Amino acid sequence: MNKRPAPSADGARTVRCPACGGPSLFSPQNAYRPFCSERCKLHDLGAWANESFRVEAQEDDGAEEAQQPRLQ
Ligand SMILES: [Zn+2]
Numbered sequence: 001m002n003k004r005p006a007p008s009a010d011g012a013r014t015v016r017c018p019a020c021g022g023p024s025l026f027s028p029q030n031a032y033r034p035f036c037s038e039r040c041k042l043h044d045l046g047a048w049a050n051e052s053f054r055v056e057a058q059e060d061d062g063a064e065e066a067q068q069p070r071l072q
Pocket of ligand 1: 017018019020021022024035036037040
């Protein structure tokens with residue numbers, strides 16, 4: 001942790017947007033944090049959903065038993 005963004009007066013800080021890698025204001029003012037914008041947030045959620053769906057489809061060979069213990 002040798003590269004820390006300096007907090008501003010109101011406690012907000014700038015983080016790196018997970019979607020585009022650009023600066024994102026991490027504060028209550030930014031409703032899309034840690035993303036920099038609504039577009040980036042929606043883009044990331046879409047990518048996550050697609051990835052999740054793909055992984056789930058590939059695990060249909062009995063491997064799910066070890067990853068999802070039955071709760072009963
Ligand atoms: Zn972004």
